[in-house]
Amino acid sequence: MHKFEEKTLKTEEIFNGKIVHLKVLDVKLPDGKTSKREVIYHPGAVAVLAVTKENKIVLVEQYRKAAERALIEIPAGKLEPGEEPVKAALRELEEETGYACEKLEPVTAFYTSPGFADEWIHLYLATGLEKLANPKATDDDEFVEITEFTREETRQLLASGKICDAKTLIAIQHWLMTEAQK
Structure with a gap:
């Protein structure tokens, strides 16, 4: 486990489209606090x-x-x-x-915008x-x-x-x- 890793606690699918999927994740931060992440999943x-x-x-x-x-x-x-x-x-x-x-x-090969999308x-x-x-x-x-x-x-x-x-x-x-x- 990397010292900056965020552990996913819960996943909620918001949108499932033809190209992308949007999910909201509840995550546990490295300091033990929790936060939300909106992530777009793309096929690459x-x-x-x-x-x-x-x-x-x-x-x-x-x-x-x-x-x-x-x-x-x-x-x-x-x-x-x-x-x-x-x-x-x-x-x-x-x-x-x-x-x-x-x-x-x-x-x-590279991520296009890893702050909110996994497109590679x-x-x-x-x-x-x-x-x-x-x-x-x-x-x-x-x-x-x-x-x-x-x-x-x-x-x-x-x-x-x-x-x-x-x-x-x-x-x-x-x-x-x-x-x-x-």
Whole structure:
């Protein structure tokens, strides 16, 4: 047991949705007092840093209701029940961009917002991209625009604040750092 661990005493499910579940937990704190925690449980997700043979990053723009605006992001999506992250990454790359890749390698994995959610994202680097003649269709409720950006254009997007979601910032930071190390 870690010295900061909180022991769950009681769990109450508040919402059980298509993607997330919200529970309120009564917890015992390390000092013996009790408190409540609201936790969103998520099936996990994948994100893909897709780099073309011309060394451009593939980004998608889509409306995000929670942000009430369109965001420019790397391709990503949730894991289906029992789905391996690598298979989900290949699926999401094809569905959202129409690309397949020759090589897919893990970069890192991380919590998106551990203060209230358990979502864990697996980030992959896809290279050797090939545009597919008949890619899988996007989800019925998903509308995206695909764009490719050079490193300099990507730096400008970052400086302008047009890229502002965590998974994309982490992926681009990795992409720019690996170039700087060459």
